[in-house]
Amino acid sequence: MSAGRFAALALTVAVAPLSSGVAAAARLHRVVIDHMKFGPLSANVRVGDAILWINHDMFQHSATARDGSFDVDLAPGKSGKTIVRKTGAIAFACKYHPGMTGVIKVAP
Amino acid sequence: MLRLFAAVGAAALLAASAPAPAADAKPNDAQIAHIAYTAGTLDIAAGKQALAKSHDKAVRDFASEMVRDHAAVNDKALALVKKLGVTPEPNPTSTALTTAADKKRDALAKLSGGAFDKAYIANEVAYHRTVNGALRDTLIPSAQNAELKSLLRTGLSLFTEHQAHAEHLAAKLK
Numbered sequence: 001m002s003a004g005r006f007a008a009l010a011l012t013v014a015v016a017p018l019s020s021g022v023a024a025a026a027r028l029h030r031v032v033i034d035h036m037k038f039g040p041l042s043a044n045v046r047v048g049d050a051i052l053w054i055n056h057d058m059f060q061h062s063a064t065a066r067d068g069s070f071d072v073d074l075a076p077g078k079s080g081k082t083i084v085r086k087t088g089a090i091a092f093a094c095k096y097h098p099g100m101t102g103v104i105k106v107a108p
Numbered sequence: 109m110l111r112l113f114a115a116v117g118a119a120a121l122l123a124a125s126a127p128a129p130a131a132d133a134k135p136n137d138a139q140i141a142h143i144a145y146t147a148g149t150l151d152i153a154a155g156k157q158a159l160a161k162s163h164d165k166a167v168r169d170f171a172s173e174m175v176r177d178h179a180a181v182n183d184k185a186l187a188l189v190k191k192l193g194v195t196p197e198p199n200p201t202s203t204a205l206t207t208a209a210d211k212k213r214d215a216l217a218k219l220s221g222g223a224f225d226k227a228y229i230a231n232e233v234a235y236h237r238t239v240n241g242a243l244r245d246t247l248i249p250s251a252q253n254a255e256l257k258s259l260l261r262t263g264l265s266l267f268t269e270h271q272a273h274a275e276h277l278a279a280k281l282k
Contacts, residue, residue, distance in 0.1 A: 035261075035262065035265040036265045036266055036268075036269045037265075057262075058180050058181065058184055058262070059176070059177050059180050059266060060176055060177075060180075076180060096173055096176075097173070097269050097273065098273055098276065099269045099272045099273060099276075100269065
C-alpha cells in the first residue's frame with residue numbers, strides 16, 4: 001500500500017465514527033411490507049427520523065402519507081426511505097392498494 | 109360469471125380428476141397451475157379492455173393495478189412451473205373460466221362510459237370473489253408442492269385486496 005493510499009484510508013477510518021455519530025441522532029425505523037400488509041412500526045418515532053420501507057412482496061407498492069408529507073414508490077423486493085417531518089399521527093397507505101393502510105405516531 | 113363458474117367450475121373440478129383411478133375430486137398441481145395462471149391472464153385481459161375504454165381515473169387506476177399485479181404473479185408462476193418441471197395442464201375449470209370471461213368481455217365491449225365502468229367493476233367484484241373462493245377452498249388445500257401452495261397463498265392475499273378495492277369502487281359508482 002502506498003503512503004498516499006494509507007493516509008487516505010487512515011483519514012476515512014478516523015472520520016467514519018464522527019459521521020456515523022452525527023447520523024445516529026436521527027434514527028432509522030424499519031417497516032417490512034409482506035403479503036399485502038404494512039408490518040408493525042416502532043412506537044418511538046421522532047421528527048427527523050428516517051423510515052426504511054422494505055417491500056418483500058412481488059408487487060409494486062408505495063408508502064404514501066395521506067397528508068402528502070411523504071410518498072415513496074417501492075418496486076418489488078426493493079426498499080425506500082422517507083424522513084418524518086412533523087409530529088402527530090400520520091395516516092398512510094399504499095397508493096396502488098388502498099386497502100393497505102397504517103398510522104405512524106410521531107413524537108416531537 | 110359468478111354463477112357460471114360456480115356451477116361449471118365445481119363440476120369441472122370434479123370431472124378433471126374423474127379419469128384418475130382413485131378419483132378424489134382434487135385437481136393436481138399441473139391443473140392448479142393452469143387454473144391460477146388462466147385466472148390471472150383473464151383478469152389482465154379485462155384490465156386492458158378497461159384501460160382502452162374507461163375514462164374514469166379511479167377505474168383506470170384499478171385496471172392498471174390488475175394488469176400490473178396479475179402479471180407479477182403470473183411471471184412468478186411461470187418461473188416456478190419451469191423450475192419444478194411441471195407443464196400446466198388445461199382442464200375443464202380453466203376452460204370454463206376462459207369461456208365465461210370471453211363472453212363477459214364481448215358483453216362489456218358493447219358498453220361505454222359509466223355503464224361500462226359499473227359493469228366492469230361489478231364483474232371484477234364477482235370474479236375475484238369466485239377465484240378467491242376457489243383458491244381458498246379448493247386450489248390451496250389441494251396443492252401438493254409447497255412452493256406452489258405458497259405462491260397461491262401470496263396470490264390469495266393479493267386478490268383479497270383486489271376484491272376489497274373493487275367492492276369499494278363498486279359502492280362509489282352506484
